[in-house]
Amino acid sequence: MAGKNQHxxxxGNxxxxxxxxxxxxxxxxFNTQADAINKAVQISKNQQSEMFIHGRNGQIRERNTYGNDPFPPKG
Incomplete structure (x- = not known):
């Protein structure tokens, strides 16, 4: 079972x-987005979940899967 996705x-500060x-x-x-991303990658790999990176405006600008992601998709 996959863990929680990380965002x-x-x-705000x-x-x-x-x-x-x-x-x-x-x-x-974290003070920097890069440090926060590194921690989120660690957690996502450990939990085999997805990581979503949001921009300052709150919109998702990138996502990465560290779980069972069948790529290329079957079919």
Whole structure:
């Protein structure tokens, strides 16, 4: 079973949070988006889940899968 998807989101104070999907509180807070992405990648690989990177405007700008992603798709 896959773990929670991880989201890298702005924290509103100039930093970046890593949040598990559906969580109200951040798992971790960082000064730079790069540091937050590194932590989110670690968690996503450990939980075999997806990671979503949001821009400052809140829109998803990138996503990566670290679980069972059958690519290329069968069929």
């Amino acid at each position: 890298v989101v702005p924290d 100039g930093g970046w949070n890593v949040k598990g999907e559906g969580n109200s509180k951040a798992t971790a807070n």
